[in-house]
Amino acid sequence: MLPWTTYEAMYEAALNQPEEFWLSAAQRITWKQGPAMACRERTDGWHDWFPDGTLNTCHNAVDRHVENGRGEQAALIWHSCATKERQVVTYRELQDRVAGFAGGLRLLGVEKGDRVLIAMPTMIETAIAMLACARIGAVHVVVFAGYAGPELARRIDDVAPKVIIIASCSFQGQTPIPSAPALNDALALAAYRPQACVIVQRAACRTSLMPLRDHDFHTLEQSAPVEPVVLRSEDPLYILHTSGTTGHAKGIVRDNGGHAVALAFSMDVIYGCEPGDTFFTTSDLGWVVGHSYGVYAPLISGCTSVIVEGGASTSAIRTLCHEHGVKCLFTTPTQMRLMRQESRHLSEVILPALARVFVAGEYADPTLLEWARSYFRTPVVNHWWQTETGWSITAHFFGLPEREPVSLMNDIGRPAPGFRPAIVSSIPGEQCGEIVLSLPLPPGCLAGIWKNGAIRVPSAYLDETRRYYRTFDEGMIQANRAVHMLGRSDDVIKVAGRRISGVQIEKIIATHPAVHACAVVAIPDELRGQRPIAYVVLDSEAECMPSSEEIVARINEVIGRWVGLKEVRFVGRLPTTVSGKITRKRLLVS
Numbered sequence: 001m002l003p004w005t006t007y008e009a010m011y012e013a014a015l016n017q018p019e020e021f022w023l024s025a026a027q028r029i030t031w032k033q034g035p036a037m038a039c040r041e042r043t044d045g046w047h048d049w050f051p052d053g054t055l056n057t058c059h060n061a062v063d064r065h066v067e068n069g070r071g072e073q074a075a076l077i078w079h080s081c082a083t084k085e086r087q088v089v090t091y092r093e094l095q096d097r098v099a100g101f102a103g104g105l106r107l108l109g110v111e112k113g114d115r116v117l118i119a120m121p122t123m124i125e126t127a128i129a130m131l132a133c134a135r136i137g138a139v140h141v142v143v144f145a146g147y148a149g150p151e152l153a154r155r156i157d158d159v160a161p162k163v164i165i166i167a168s169c170s171f172q173g174q175t176p177i178p179s180a181p182a183l184n185d186a187l188a189l190a191a192y193r194p195q196a197c198v199i200v201q202r203a204a205c206r207t208s209l210m211p212l213r214d215h216d217f218h219t220l221e222q223s224a225p226v227e228p229v230v231l232r233s234e235d236p237l238y239i240l241h242t243s244g245t246t247g248h249a250k251g252i253v254r255d256n257g258g259h260a261v262a263l264a265f266s267m268d269v270i271y272g273c274e275p276g277d278t279f280f281t282t283s284d285l286g287w288v289v290g291h292s293y294g295v296y297a298p299l300i301s302g303c304t305s306v307i308v309e310g311g312a313s314t315s316a317i318r319t320l321c322h323e324h325g326v327k328c329l330f331t332t333p334t335q336m337r338l339m340r341q342e343s344r345h346l347s348e349v350i351l352p353a354l355a356r357v358f359v360a361g362e363y364a365d366p367t368l369l370e371w372a373r374s375y376f377r378t379p380v381v382n383h384w385w386q387t388e389t390g391w392s393i394t395a396h397f398f399g400l401p402e403r404e405p406v407s408l409m410n411d412i413g414r415p416a417p418g419f420r421p422a423i424v425s426s427i428p429g430e431q432c433g434e435i436v437l438s439l440p441l442p443p444g445c446l447a448g449i450w451k452n453g454a455i456r457v458p459s460a461y462l463d464e465t466r467r468y469y470r471t472f473d474e475g476m477i478q479a480n481r482a483v484h485m486l487g488r489s490d491d492v493i494k495v496a497g498r499r500i501s502g503v504q505i506e507k508i509i510a511t512h513p514a515v516h517a518c519a520v521v522a523i524p525d526e527l528r529g530q531r532p533i534a535y536v537v538l539d540s541e542a543e544c545m546p547s548s549e550e551i552v553a554r555i556n557e558v559i560g561r562w563v564g565l566k567e568v569r570f571v572g573r574l575p576t577t578v579s580g581k582i583t584r585k586r587l588l589v590s
Helices: 007-016 018-028 057-067 091-107 124-136 149-159 180-189 217-221 257-269 288-300 314-324 333-343 366-376 502-510 548-558
Strands: 039-041 047-049 074-080 086-090 115-119 139-142 163-167 169-172 175-178 196-200 214-216 236-241 251-255 278-281 304-309 328-331 356-359 380-382 421-424 433-438 448-451 454-456 468-477 483-488 492-495 498-501 515-525 529-538 567-570
Touching (some): 057 257, 057 288, 115 124, 124 217, 124 236, 149 180, 163 180, 214 217, 278 288, 333 366, 366 380, 366 502, 483 502, 492 515, 498 502
Parallel strands (some): 278 328, 356 380, 529 567
Antiparallel strands (some): 074 086, 251 448, 492 498
């Protein structure tokens, strides 16, 4: 039973009594030694959460549910869109497999604090490897399975892993892509050499094991099981590199205690999920959503997590939601656009168990959200967070008795407890500007940046006063605390001294039924400084296609001619990162 009935009461409690608030939130997880302190400043100026507490994240995600009678409940449900394979793993089976593989890692010399690099697609074995690392206090570093040798080599040299784990292949569509060549190229390029490599053999593309170097994953699973080790709350759980949309990828370090508390809290208050509910995220496990809501949050909360390998079609998502009684679906705007495109060829959908749908990763325009609400017949909301924060900065709170105002549903919501946003603008009196967050950040956010073998203060994210975390996103904050997003700082267009968000223009363009996706960027203008240019992807099956003149006229009508949109380019696709975010900088050089 939550101690608050309204959002304001909850947020004010976290704002005015943070120690009491977060120590109460910490009771959602199991501690070896419970914390008496919520937050403590470190000697380097950053902060640790629950610094006098000890725990094990794997125990919280797996063992305690077996101990509490949930051993026969499904923990993970896996579907491969490439091979059509499916697996259902109960909590008891997961405990046995994780404990055995953790024992196998021990045999390879992996100890507390060692890094283990995992370059695998979304598979049950990927989650097992992550949890096994957590079990023995090793730090897992999951990277995208499709990286070529040079990119993989950079990750290897950055984290110096004692062991590297790969699958024998990943897939592009239904085509198997052998992984061993990329691994061999990476090891030839990297300055650092791991002690061992572990390979998951897949039926579609088996590979030869190199003597002395390579070990079979499933053989290691049969090793003598090990018990979870006791870790300090501030000990690192994982390193996850950012997607690189803001420049060089950085290794974000996540702790054990604050991470577990934040994710358990979010499952309860934001997503409204209880033990036994089924949560489905379409994200690859190599991204932060896959970490937070494919593996850790659902399992820590005693839920069943549905994970998929490859891009799931609309029919596959519908089937999985129906067969497994999915309560919450978490996906991306890109996936949602594909669903909208495919849905016209499918019969009407009825998913009575599906209570709500969440989208994140990039901004979802209101037109897309309205379509999804009509299609799924359930609330569909956007929320805002980053790899660095690990969970929602702003959200909609379905676990509270208070109903969310309808007026908030098309935006990114209000700040989650502990996040204290403010606006910084270079223009006096301007209500919009860069969104910054007061320090300390709440539990679950980055514990630092991995650099030169140590955890460093994330100085690149701090403002000049070192009192605020810079999000590098721009927006405005309304009187009811609702945050309105304009876009990345680099995406805000300055036309003759006036600021216009590319997202604001994109929203209007997206209202045309033939527009599948669009992106607006700034180009130099001799007279006005900058002006926007639009790149538009059209739905090839739409009945009525817009002209560039029609789109320009619509922007002039809704916003005004001062915006200066003159050029609309129709393209077949937009450039994206491997995690699906549109990389607008690449449009400027196309």
